[in-house]
Amino acid sequence: MILTSGLQKVFCAGLDITEFYNPNPDRLSKFWTTLQDTWLSLYTTSFPTVSVINGHSPAGGCLFAMSCDYRVMVGPNYTIGLNETKLGIVAPKWFQDTMVAVIGQRKAEVSLTTGKMYTTDEALQIGLIDESLPDANSALKKGTQFLNNFQKISPWAYKMTKDISRQPTVQWLIDNKQKDLDFVIKYMQSPTVQKNLELYLQSLKK
Numbered sequence: 001m002i003l004t005s006g007l008q009k010v011f012c013a014g015l016d017i018t019e020f021y022n023p024n025p026d027r028l029s030k031f032w033t034t035l036q037d038t039w040l041s042l043y044t045t046s047f048p049t050v051s052v053i054n055g056h057s058p059a060g061g062c063l064f065a066m067s068c069d070y071r072v073m074v075g076p077n078y079t080i081g082l083n084e085t086k087l088g089i090v091a092p093k094w095f096q097d098t099m100v101a102v103i104g105q106r107k108a109e110v111s112l113t114t115g116k117m118y119t120t121d122e123a124l125q126i127g128l129i130d131e132s133l134p135d136a137n138s139a140l141k142k143g144t145q146f147l148n149n150f151q152k153i154s155p156w157a158y159k160m161t162k163d164i165s166r167q168p169t170v171q172w173l174i175d176n177k178q179k180d181l182d183f184v185i186k187y188m189q190s191p192t193v194q195k196n197l198e199l200y201l202q203s204l205k206k
């Protein structure tokens with residue numbers, strides 16, 4: 001499966017920040033549970049996945065890209081990263097662990113604490129993406145070539161290998177789903193977080 005965007009310059013703008021601003025707890029609960037379930041499904045697919053990152057990919061966008069098996073990004077003008085600290089919020093543990101699995105503890109810590117958005121070249125350098133291509137068509141071709149590798153791999157061997165590799169992060173969320181949800185609902189009602197989100201949303205307006 002190839003995960004890509006139909007938009008011109010945005011792969012995924014991340015989670016809808018308006019869902020966190022002045023949240024209705026019931027609605028936020030459904031929103032967050034859907035996100036948890038979507039991520040669990042994507043991170044544990046029984047088939048190979050590639051993200052063809054054909055535009056900017058902040059926060060939740062970066063999470064979805066990182067959750068695929070391989071990342072091909074169109075360069076050089078787009079950016080990717082977990083920028084939550086720039087919003088004055090914290091990337092949840094499973095977001096952070098997904099990044100650690102891709103780029104390693106040290107690089108992830110720097111990336112997460114600074115909320116850095118990496119250009120395509122920078123992302124390639126730190127291993128956040130696997131390949132950089134100049135346009136969307138060649139990126140799609142590269143992504144397809146990667147998937148073709150699996151024609152010669154046993155689906156069972158593929159799935160078992162991926163499960164072993166991703167199990168700790170997946171299991172943590174399965175075991176802590178309700179705790180994670182309760183925390184997010186409480187956290188998003190904090191006046192400090194609300195102020196930070198208000199300022200960030202204002203900064204996005206043109």
Ligand SMILES: CCCCC/C=C\C/C=C\C/C=C/C(=O)SCCNC(=O)CCNC(=O)[C@H](O)C(C)(C)COP(=O)(O)OP(=O)(O)OC[C@H]1O[C@@H](n2cnc3c(N)ncnc32)[C@H](O)[C@@H]1OP(=O)(O)O
Nearest residue numbers: 013014015016017018056058059060090092184204205206
């Ligand atoms: C200890 C444990 C801690 C637990 C912590 C608990 C919770 C943490 C929870 C969540 C983690 C958060 C994850 C996220 O994904 S947050 C979202 C992060 N996304 C961003 O920062 C993206 C911001 N947007 C941009 O940078 C740009 O819009 C863009 C994607 C680069 C595209 O640029 P472009 O110029 O094409 O678009 P515009 O800027 O014109 O935007 C159009 C329009 O959309 C609004 N908008 C953009 N992104 C978002 C968004 N993610 N959510 C809501 N709204 C968005 C923007 O304001 C514009 O609105 P307008 O009304 O002016 O049209």
